[in-house]
Amino acid sequence: MSSDDEGSDEEARRLREVAHARRAHTLAQWSTAAAALTRHGWAVLDSFLGAPAARALRDDVRNLRTTSAAMFAPGRTAAAADDDDRAHSARVLRGDLVARLHADDARMPSLRQCVRQADRLVRSLARGVEELRGVEARSAPMIACYPGGGARYVRHVDNPGGNRRVLTWLLYLNEEWQHGDGGELRLYDADGGVVEVEPLLDRAVVFLSKKVPHEVVATQKERLAVSVWYEEGPGGAADGGGTEHEDDITQFSFGRNADEIKAFLFALADLNPAQSEGIGADSNFRDKDSTFSSAMLRSW
Ligand SMILES: O=C(O)CCC(=O)C(=O)O
Numbered sequence: 001m002s003s004d005d006e007g008s009d010e011e012a013r014r015l016r017e018v019a020h021a022r023r024a025h026t027l028a029q030w031s032t033a034a035a036a037l038t039r040h041g042w043a044v045l046d047s048f049l050g051a052p053a054a055r056a057l058r059d060d061v062r063n064l065r066t067t068s069a070a071m072f073a074p075g076r077t078a079a080a081a082d083d084d085d086r087a088h089s090a091r092v093l094r095g096d097l098v099a100r101l102h103a104d105d106a107r108m109p110s111l112r113q114c115v116r117q118a119d120r121l122v123r124s125l126a127r128g129v130e131e132l133r134g135v136e137a138r139s140a141p142m143i144a145c146y147p148g149g150g151a152r153y154v155r156h157v158d159n160p161g162g163n164r165r166v167l168t169w170l171l172y173l174n175e176e177w178q179h180g181d182g183g184e185l186r187l188y189d190a191d192g193g194v195v196e197v198e199p200l201l202d203r204a205v206v207f208l209s210k211k212v213p214h215e216v217v218a219t220q221k222e223r224l225a226v227s228v229w230y231e232e233g234p235g236g237a238a239d240g241g242g243t244e245h246e247d248d249i250t251q252f253s254f255g256r257n258a259d260e261i262k263a264f265l266f267a268l269a270d271l272n273p274a275q276s277e278g279i280g281a282d283s284n285f286r287d288k289d290s291t292f293s294s295a296m297l298r299s300w
């Protein structure tokens, strides 16, 4: 064996250890999140993508804001608005600018990997959380920018009964957030508890869309987030559970050599997602402009 081979074996061994640690951390975090979701209706997951991937996403969002400003429109509330007065009062209720786009949109190369990791999380949660058994679809990702200056979103429920949302997933992209900047997500749980979550870079939040009232506290600084809603089909929860399926994060082998293990790590979005192009493409599932089947949710 040449010393090059030995070096590469050594690197493979080191990377395998990193992959083990990363996977163990992720699995533990997801299992804690499933317990929190069952108990409180919400869960917070820090370091969701890994800081480099979260920063890449943040940079893509900033870029989109500059190059495609016209894609961003005021977020709508049920009270939204055709005339100016009503549009004004709608903006007081909800002050963000939002863009919806396909997860594969070439203008946001980092979005695909991020949404795929959210899909993996939700698939894992769906095995432990009763309310998620009927999840069949995911909305197109939404980029929300609260421009600062006191922009907020008043207390509301994402699915008060008129839509199919089951789980709200959010990822925050604000690196230099400080106490006093505002913009916290305030969650009201079933036992009367109130929790405030700061919108910090790479922090994900999930909550049950039908059950958890929440609001965005007035923000003094620009506040960026990506959100996705996981939705049930017409059959609702009756449709979903019970099928045995593999989970790529528990079943996936790390790989036989350094390159394959690196690919595994990229697939966990722990490194620059631009480098992970093509990894695990079979694990993707479509946005829902989108109808897709629950089989897709279970089969990656
Ligand atoms: O950005 C957040 O923290 C929550 C936004 C929200 O509640 C919504 O878009 O429905």
Ligand SMILES: [Fe+2]
Binding pocket: 156, 157, 158, 214
């Ligand atoms: Fe909401």
